[in-house]
Amino acid sequence: MSSLNKSCPAAESELQSTAQPTNLGLGGLTHQALSESPEPTSDEELQFIGHTNPQGIFLAATSPTASIASGGGDKIGVWLPRKTYDHIKRHRIGLVNRRSKTLYGQSQLISNVLLPCLLDQSFHLIPNPVDFAVLQNIYKTEVHPIFPVVEFDMPPPTTAESSPTRILLMQTICLAAATSPRARKHLKLPSLSDSVQMPSDFISYLSQAILTFVDLGTSRDKLVAVQALSVLSLFSQLSNDNHSSAEYCGRAVSYVQTLQLHLDTSRFRKDHRIATRLFLCVWALDRLNAAFHGRPVLMHGRDFGRDMTMSVSQQDNGFQLFLVVIELLDKIIDLYRPSTGTQNNWVDDFPSFEDLIIQTGSQRISGYLIGKFHANEKNPLHVFSWLNPIEFAG
Structure with missing residues (x-):
């Protein structure tokens, strides 16, 4: 326990006094503020x-x-x-659960000691402003045009500098950009070391920090949780740990359904355009998860209260092209379902990739982004070359 006290000074005082919960400063916020009163939505x-x-x-x-x-x-x-x-x-x-699911089954004392330390460590795992600006630009130019799951123009002016939501969004953007070769020189986490991190280490640290924030519920904005889980799932699709990728996807789907994003959000959300885009991202992710891991899809069109054709047509060209490819992938998945009587007459009319570009009006998209859709002949499942697999520490 002595080593714990050195890394988290409040641990010693917590052991001496168990009557009151410990409030540790986390970048200007207390543990109580993080867990009980995040920014309201x-x-x-x-x-x-x-x-x-x-x-x-x-x-x-x-x-x-x-x-x-x-x-x-x-x-x-x-x-x-x-x-x-x-x-x-x-x-x-007659009971109130005051403990985190992360430390389920542990005593209140252990929770009070360890949770603030976990939060404090996760809270400071972000690059410096210069490196983050580069990673944010990489996400903006390489990922967002195809898979706009996170709003790159973040944080909004009303978001506090030290809010959990801001930190979680920054970490999510950095994780999405970390697989790009352009990011190698900027994978730094000053709270750990001033030197450049190996991509695998950088990704492992950030992924664990993101999961800590999501599991502890420090940001009550469910949309942000969906964004974070989607990035975790997407960029681990081709890693060795298939279960984790599918689990993150399932949790993202669950949040989407909780938020009723599968319905026509224009009637009850001011941010319905963002909500629709996020819904389509998770819908596409669900199809990728089914194709890569041989699993049933979790989201079914019969449950949707929105016009999918219209929703897809309203998206930017790059994202729209991605969604049309996913629609074809959904038809391919249908060929492998155990149900009988599957209709596969559409195979004769399977469009070429050039036809899809014209259909979605994506002729003006840069050749660099178009190249990211290029299929890898050695691995037919690796349809999108930008899905470099990332491995997470267990």
Whole structure:
């Protein structure tokens, strides 16, 4: 425990006093502030209870502040203020879980000692401003035009300099850019060393920091969690650890469904364009996951409350080309499903890549980006050459 005390000075004081939770400074924030009062978002103020959940009927009847959620013309559930919902749950169960799932089963003392240390270490795992600017530009020019899962013009002016959401977004952008050869000289983490990190080490440190933030819920913005999990899954598709990539994809899909992004978000979200783009990214990721790992898809068109054709046509040319390729991949997946009577007449009309470029109006996309769609003849699954596999430490 002495080594722990040296790396996290508050550990010793925590051991001496277990009556009060320890608040450690994390870049200007306390552990209490990180875990209990992150920046509020409109998505977190309400809890959705679908009508398929019998609990929703009673909650709607007993809560005067509940509002009806509508998808199209049919009522599908109720939105209940989260504070009211949490109060009802605590009143019924009589217990409040104050521990993180990351340290599930550990004593309160161990949680109070280790969690602040984990947060403190993860919070400072970011490159310096100069290196981050380069990595951000790499993401903007090489990844975002094809897979715009993260808003590169971040952080918004209203986001605090030391907020968990800002740090998580920065780490996600750096992770997405780290596989580019142009990034090699800028893979530095000053909190660990002033020297350039090996790509595998840089990626391992960042991935663990991102997972720590997501698992501990330090940023309550679920959209940011979807972005982070999507990048983790996408760039580990071709790594040796197939399960982790599929798990991150499944968690991203779960968040998307929780946020109701599979419905027509233009009716209830001001940021519906970003929400639609993020939904399409996760939908595409789900198809890639199924193709690479031989798994069933998790998102089905029969559950969507939006016009997919229109949603795809409204995207920028590079992303639209990517989505059209994914649509073809979805048809190929259908050939390998165990169901009988699969229709494969479309195979005779399989379009060429040049046809897809014309169809999506992508003729003006740079040859550099077009080259990233080039299929690798030695590995047919490696359709996108920019998906350099990254390995995560266990």
